Amino acid sequence: MSHSQLDQLVSMANQIADNNGHQGDETVVADFVASHLKRFWARSMKQQIIDYSKTADNNLNHMAAQAVAILAKEYA
Numbered sequence: 001m002s003h004s005q006l007d008q009l010v011s012m013a014n015q016i017a018d019n020n021g022h023q024g025d026e027t028v029v030a031d032f033v034a035s036h037l038k039r040f041w042a043r044s045m046k047q048q049i050i051d052y053s054k055t056a057d058n059n060l061n062h063m064a065a066q067a068v069a070i071l072a073k074e075y076a
Contacts (some may be wrong), residue, residue, distance in 0.1 A: 009049050010059050013037065017063035026066065031065035038074070046071060 016033050023032050037046060052058055053068040060068060 006052060008044055010052065011063075013022060013049055013064040013068065014059075014061045017067060018063055020040065026063065029063050030066035030070055033063060034070035034074075037067060037071055046075065050075060 015035070016036055020032050020036075022027055024027050036053065037049070041049075049060075049068055050072045053060055053065060053072065058065070
């Protein structure tokens with residue numbers, strides 16, 4: 001996956017988290033976002049964002065990072 005494609009995945013994950021912040025507390029939002037990624041993203045997209053989230057200088061916002069961590073546990 002090219003760098004620009006990865007940037008787009010990061011942007012989408014951040015937007016999903018930002019747009020669903022009203023769902024409840026951090027746990028509820030992270031679970032909601034993780035569920036969304038699980039249902040609607042291709043396996044390759046999920047693996048890319050999981051791998052990316054493990055880098056020290058990733059650009060995931062707090063809620064997106066929590067959601068990806070939840071997703072990573074399911075794909076470990």
